Amino acid sequence: MNQEKLSKLLDKYKKGELSQEEKIVFAQWFHTLGKDIADPLPTEDEEKEWTKTNWNKLLTNLDVQDIQTVPTQTPSYFRWWAAASILLIAGLTLWYYISSTTKNTSTISHIESTHLIEKINNTTQVISLALEDGSSVLLQPGSTLKYPTNFESTQREVFLTGExxxxxARNPEKPFLVYTGDIITKVLGTSFxxxxxxxxxxxxxxxxTGKVSVYKTVDQQKKSDSENVQTxxxxxxxxxQAVYHLESKELTKGLVHNPQVMDTKEATHQLVFQNKPLTEVFDALEEAYGVEILYDQHVLAGCTFTADLSDNSTLQDKLTIICKTMSGSFQVTNTTIVITSKGCN
Structure with missing residues (x-):
């Protein structure tokens, strides 16, 4: 009896479609484990261990070829086939549950079981760490980082608790993965x-800087290593930024609280405007901060702007100044800034 046949028979049992012969098979399954109906049923705490102990034995010892070959008369089994099958179902259900929950962490547990260096920042200062691939880490107080002395040939993996x-260091052939609870951050070379x-x-x-991919640990288990970025x-x-909410287990995307100019020297120089059309002003901000700004070109046609926005003020402050000149306002929606205006005064 292979696992496929077992699954089909279990499905029929749950639907109440078992024939008398099939009911006997259920009893025989339980009997092959050396159990009698007189044996005490396992408690809830014992079910997990019972299932782990007997699963392989169940599949190994049984070799029922076809349901039709099972004897149709086994009176002693009829008295307890129901109790036996219910216990078996409960055990198998628990086994499937254990299997599904441990599958998500099996890969990580295997990785963490190898020798890792553990750095714990118990100080009040930021600690700088240098990894063997040329990457660097600034570890905040109260945080812990685990990483191998030497990375594997296929990928670089570290484990973070804290900040x-x-x-x-960029290496397209060896992705860099950071494991933090239920999510994984995957990069080739960037700063985050x-x-x-x-x-x-x-x-x-x-x-x-650069680009990263963030996904749930459980999603990685659903994909094969040969597939690209998780769906x-x-x-x-x-x-x-991506925010993973532990209670709802939702992963959302948005702008960081305080966006920074990506290229300080060149981008800052471009933020000095003298009677420039507002369309050019917004284009310059998009390029400097790498954000999308949406606005109605028709409404803002003919509007100009004069100001020096190359100081250290935040993007929100700069947008506020601009909106005052055109009787407008702005709103952040996910990763986009939406401008609303009635036109120039």
């Missing part, structure tokens, strides 16, 4: 910050 800023404190209700990944992954670019 850290990563400057990852992860906040994943144990008592926090969320995990945050914010990108400074449910969020791809983040500079000034974008």
């Amino acid at each position: 850290a800023f990563f400057q990852v 910050t992860i906040k994943a404190y144990e008592k926090s209700l969320s995990i945050q990944v914010s990108v400074k 449910n992954a969020l791809v983040l670019t500079p000034n974008q």
Whole structure:
């Protein structure tokens, strides 16, 4: 009896479609484990161990070719086939539950079982760590990072609890993965910050440069290693962040709280305007911060703007100044800034 046949028979049992012969098979399954109906049923705490102990034995010892070959007269089994099958179903259900929940963490457990260096920042200062691939990590106080002395040939994997800023050395052939609770951050080479404190209700990944992919650990288990970025992954670019909410287990995408100019020297120089059309002003801000700004070109046609926005003020402050000149306002929607205006005064 292989697992496929067993599954089909279990399905028929749940639908109440078992024939008398099939009911006998259920009794024989239980009997092959050396159990009698007089044996005490396992308690809830014992079910897990019972299932683990007997599953392989169940499949190994049984070799029922076809239901039709089972004897149709086994009177002693009829008295307890129901109790036996119910116990078996309960055990198998628990086994499937255990299998599905441990599957998601099996890969990570295997990785963590190898020798890892553990750095715990018990100080009040940021600690700088240098990894063997040329990447660097700024580990915040109260945070822990686990990483191998030497990375594998196929990928680079580290484990973070707390907060850290990563400057990852680019290597397209060996992706860099950061495991933080229920999510994984995957990059080839970029800089980003992860906040994943144990008592926090969320995990945050914010990108400074480059591009990263963030997805749930459970999604990785649904994909084969040969497939590309996970279907449910969020791809983040500079000034974008992903937030994983632990209670709802939802992963959302948006702008960071305080977007920064991506290229300080060149981009800052472009933020000085003298009677420039507002369309050019917004284009310059989009390029400087890497954000999308939506507005009605028809409404803003003919509007000009004069100001020096190359200071250290926030993007929100700069947008506020601009909106005052055109009787408008702005709103952040996910990763987009939407401008609303009645036109120039």
